[in-house]
Amino acid sequence: DIQMTQSPSTLSASVGDRVTITCRASQSISSWLAWYQQKPGKAPKLLIYKASSLESGVPSRFSGSGSGTEFTLTISSLQPDDFATYYCQQYNSFPFTFGPGTKVDIK
């Protein structure tokens, strides 16, 4: 199985900050990576697919990059609505696996 790791596990930031979250795969997954945002008590929401493609309706302050085993999610200017937990997911092969999550909270 492909193992996914994320860093940091928690990130404290202020509105307006540039935020970067890293996701690493235990083996190459090409660009078959998605990023999701989840708020407490809610279902996850797709942000990015194929490592860098922005899902329709997602603000352009979100961007993704990377390929192979190392990926990043960047929020260019953190907004109040962005405080949430972020997960990466590989869909290169079964079983699909998620990273453990990165919680972005208020500094």
Added chain:
Amino acid sequence: EVQLLESGGGLVQPGGSLRLSCAASGLSFSSYAMSWVRQAPGKGLEWVSAITGSGAGTYYADSVKGRFTISRDNSKNTLYLQMNSLRAEDTAVYYCAKTSTGPNFFDYWGQGTLVTVSS
């Protein structure tokens, strides 16, 4: 608008069974693979099972293989998860999720249904 509505969660004793349903609307249901993803209380996301649009192909996480069965009824636009031999570690919110065309990421999610396994 795509909508996914899970039902069937509840409290069940260890060793018991439960069947979850996910009613889909606003999409050509049979055209899309579907998955179940779960989240234990306070924990991260875990993919559980997937099924192709026709239902011919099914896939499972090792943690549920042999105990859970995914199925679908395309005439009813409904996805199912039959869960047998339930364990305390199966306690979680179970989400159904629609797979995007082709690549297997999840572009729509239901609101989730809570399964609690406890005596």
